[in-house]
Amino acid sequence: MNLVFITVLLFCIACSIRGEDEAAKGSTAAKAPLPFADVKIALRGSKKKRAQRNNSSHSSKPSQPNKSSKSNKPAKPAKPTESAQAKAANSSARPKPPKPPKHAQPKQPITPNTSTHATPIQRIVHINGSSAGAPVVAITKWNAGRLGNAMEAATKALGYALTHRCDVLLPDTLIGLPNYTTPVRRFYARDFPSAHAAANASAVGNASAVGNASACDRRHSSHFWFFQVDLPPAERSAPPVVSRLRSYVGVNATHSLGQACPTRMCIGVHVRSGDVFAGAFNASTGHWTPSPKVHALYEQPPLAYYLTAIRSFVERVRQRTGGAGPSPQVLVACEDLLNPVCAVLSVVAQTDRAWTIVRHDLLTTLRTLTCCEEVALSRSTLSLVLALSPRLRHLHQYDAARRDCATLRHLGYTVTSYTAVGYNLSAWHNTELERHNMLRPYDMDVQTCAYPGG
Numbered sequence: 001m002n003l004v005f006i007t008v009l010l011f012c013i014a015c016s017i018r019g020e021d022e023a024a025k026g027s028t029a030a031k032a033p034l035p036f037a038d039v040k041i042a043l044r045g046s047k048k049k050r051a052q053r054n055n056s057s058h059s060s061k062p063s064q065p066n067k068s069s070k071s072n073k074p075a076k077p078a079k080p081t082e083s084a085q086a087k088a089a090n091s092s093a094r095p096k097p098p099k100p101p102k103h104a105q106p107k108q109p110i111t112p113n114t115s116t117h118a119t120p121i122q123r124i125v126h127i128n129g130s131s132a133g134a135p136v137v138a139i140t141k142w143n144a145g146r147l148g149n150a151m152e153a154a155t156k157a158l159g160y161a162l163t164h165r166c167d168v169l170l171p172d173t174l175i176g177l178p179n180y181t182t183p184v185r186r187f188y189a190r191d192f193p194s195a196h197a198a199a200n201a202s203a204v205g206n207a208s209a210v211g212n213a214s215a216c217d218r219r220h221s222s223h224f225w226f227f228q229v230d231l232p233p234a235e236r237s238a239p240p241v242v243s244r245l246r247s248y249v250g251v252n253a254t255h256s257l258g259q260a261c262p263t264r265m266c267i268g269v270h271v272r273s274g275d276v277f278a279g280a281f282n283a284s285t286g287h288w289t290p291s292p293k294v295h296a297l298y299e300q301p302p303l304a305y306y307l308t309a310i311r312s313f314v315e316r317v318r319q320r321t322g323g324a325g326p327s328p329q330v331l332v333a334c335e336d337l338l339n340p341v342c343a344v345l346s347v348v349a350q351t352d353r354a355w356t357i358v359r360h361d362l363l364t365t366l367r368t369l370t371c372c373e374e375v376a377l378s379r380s381t382l383s384l385v386l387a388l389s390p391r392l393r394h395l396h397q398y399d400a401a402r403r404d405c406a407t408l409r410h411l412g413y414t415v416t417s418y419t420a421v422g423y424n425l426s427a428w429h430n431t432e433l434e435r436h437n438m439l440r441p442y443d444m445d446v447q448t449c450a451y452p453g454g
Contacts, residue, residue, distance in 0.1 A: 135166070135167075135213040135214070135216040135217040136166065136167045136168065136169050136216060136217070136218075136219070137157050137160060137161040137164075137166045137167065137168045137169070137216060137218045137219075138157075138168070138169040138170070138218070138219040138220070139153060139154065139157055139169075139170050139171060139220065139221065139222050139225060140171075140219055140220065140221050141171065141221050141222065142171060142174075142175040142221075142222045143221045143222055143223045144221070144222045144223040144225075144226040144227065145226070145381075146175060146176055146381075146382075147174060147175055147176040147177070147362065147382060147385065148380055148381025148382040148383070148384060148385070149222065149226050149381050150174060150175045150176075150222055151245070151249075151381065151382075151384040151385050152226055152381050152384060153222035153223075153225035153226040154170055154222075154225075154245065154248065155236050155241060155245060155384060156225045156226070156229045156230075156231055156236065157170070157218075157225050157229075158187070158240075158241045158244055158245065159231045159235040159236045159238065159241050160218070160229060160231065160235075161187070161189065161192070161216070162192050162235065162238060162240050162241055163231075163235055164215045164216060165189045165192065165216070166189050166215070166216035166218070167186070167187065167188050167189050167216065168186065168187040168244075169185065169186050170182070170185045170186075170248060171185070172185050174249070176362050177257075177362060177363050177366075179363070180250075180257060180258065180363055182248050182249065182250060183247070183248075183250045183258075184247045184248055184250075185248065187244050187247075187248075189216075192240055193240055233407065234407065237410070237411065238410075239410055242388070242411075245384075245388055246388050246389075246390065249385065249388060251370055251388050251389050251390065252390055253390045253391055256366070256367045256370040256371050256389060257363060257366055257367050257370070259367050261370075261371035261391065262371065264326070264329055265317050265326075265328045265329065265373060266328060266329035266330070266331055266371070266372040266373070266374075267309070267310060267313040267328065267329075267330055267331070267372055267373075267374040267375065267376060268331050268333065268368065268369030268370070268371075268372035268374070268375045268376070268386065269306055269309070269310065269330065269331065269332045269333065269345075269375075269376045270333050270369060270375070270376065270377055270378050270380065270382065270383070270386060271300075271306065271332060271333065271334050271339055271341050271342050271345065271378055272298070272300055272335070272339065272378040272379065272380045272382075273334055273335045273336050273337070273338045273339035273342055274335045274336060274338065275291075275293065275294070275295065276294060276295055276298045276300060276339075276428065276430065277294075277300075277338035277339045277430055277435075278290070278291035278293065278294060278338065278430070279291050279294075279338075279430055287432070288431070288432040288435065290429060290430035290431060291430070294428065294429065294430045295428070296427040296428055296429065297427075297428070298379050298380065298428055299379060299425040299427065299428035299434075300339065300341070300378060300379050300428070300438065301341075301378060301379065301398035301418070301420070301438075302341070302420050302423050302437070302438045302439070302440065302442055303340075303341045303344055303345075303438060303439050304420055304423075304440075304441055304442040304444060305376075305398045305418045305420060305444065306341060306345065306376060308418060308444045308446070309376040309396040309416070309418065310330055310376070312396075312416070313328065313330075313374050313394070313396075314328055314330075316394075327353075327354040328354065329354055329355075329356065329372075330352075330354055330355045330356070331356050331358050331368055331369065331372065332345050332346075332349065332355065332356065332357050332358060333358040333359075333365045333368070333369055334346070334357055334358070334359060335359070336359075339438075340435050340438055340439055341438055341439070342357075344439065345357065366385060366386070369386055370385070370386060370388065370389040370391075370392075371389070371391060372389075372391070372392075373391055373392065373393045373394065374392070374393060374394040374395070374396065375387065375389075375392060375394075375395055375396065376396040376397075377395070377396065377397045377398070378398070379398065383397070387411075390412075392412075392413045393413050393414065394413060394414045394415075394416065395411075395413055395414070395415045395416070396416050396418065397415065397416070397417055397418070398417070398418050398419070398420075399417045399418070399419070401417075402417075402447060403415070403417055403447060403449060405449035405450075408449045408451075409449070409451060411451065412451060413451050414448060414449065414450045414451045415448070415449045415451075416446060416447070416448045416449075417446070417447045417448075417449075418444050418445070418446055419444065419445040420442035420443075420444060420445075421442055421443045421444070421445055422442060422443075423437060423440075423442050
């Protein structure tokens with residue numbers, strides 16, 4: 001019995017001693033350093049735990065994943081931002097600071113355009129800048145037809161300025177002549193003669209007072225001056241107006257539009273064609289169909305008028321020279337052959353060396369015709385340019401109305417008006433019959449208002 005008790009007691013003591021040894025060994029193993037791989041696994045686990053904590057604390061906006069594959073640092077959590085409604089509420093609640101006042105910048109002066117190939121916009125700026133805001137009668141731009149209408153508008157502007165004692169400012173180029181710059185474009189009231197001198201056609205240049213500023217502040221396009229201003233013929237053809245038109249266009253006794261005139265005896269014949277005679281023949285029936293755009297106010301003279309004017313010119317030259325010297329030249333300007341008169345005169349020019357058909361650009365045509373001592377006009381406002389030359393001694397025109405020669409003496413040249421008996425047109429339609437009647441023979445009723453020096 002005692003032996004069994006002693007044996008059990010010794011077994012228990014041995015078991016307790018063994019448990020203490022194993023416990024001691026376990027504590028020592030926990031304090032030992034871990035291998036490198038085990039360290040990485042442990043750190044990775046700690047990262048996951050921190051990320052989970054961050055996600056749980058900021059569940060409203062998840063953190064962005066780390067884009068760098070080399071960096072092991074955890075991604076920084078994004079800062080919370082305000083919603084759009086909160087921003088709008090804060091912006092409306094906070095008053096905006098007042099903007100500082102802007103100081104008025106002084107306007108820069110407009111530099112006049114001196115280019116000979118100025119664009120229409122530059123020419124308008126040139127007009128406004130040159131006058132410096134002073135009251136002036138001005139044509140701001142050309143917008144009423146072709147060159148003839150432009151000259152009509154310039155004539156009315158100068159006539160108005162003469163009557164009201166105003167400065168005048170005109171564009172520096174003429175419509176239809178883009179490569180030509182006018183030599184003079186501004187005219188001053190102080191250089192106009194007095195009203196009494198102008199009415200009596202006295203010499204230009206007598207100084208007089210400048211007119212009313214309100215009456216002189218007239219800046220309009222050529223459309224206004226051409227259609228809405230009506231002046232008596234005496235004011236439009238007064239010597240001060242004519243002399244300034246000559247200076248503006250650039251014609252004098254030796255030159256025309258910047259080119260010297262040749263020394264020859266010639267008559268310049270202007271035969272209008274183009275738009276007034278537009279139309280076409282039917283190839284199968286031969287019937288003529290006029291264009292619907294034909295202008296009804298420009299009925300043209302018949303062939304007999306031009307032949308009569310040319311014959312009278314040749315006879316005058318022969319009487320003056322006794323038949324000696326070179327033959328007088330006949331220069332016929334035809335834009336095209338749509339006018340049947342141009343077709344007939346072109347045939348005559350093929351058989352007579354003294355005749356020349358002029359079919360050049362407008363600038364060359366004007367230089368040629370305005371250098372002649374006699375000019376035969378068609379029904380066209382271009383006649384205002386052709387009648388400007390100081391070399392002109394005799395002007396031929398087709399006009400059914402009888403003229404008072406006293407109203408033409410101040411022009412400085414003889415004026416002969418022609419009317420074809422039986423050739424009466426109230427309006428021009430460019431029909432086959434009208435074109436045929438232009439080529440028929442007519443007796444001419446002639447009225448000559450002779451100028452003493454003509």
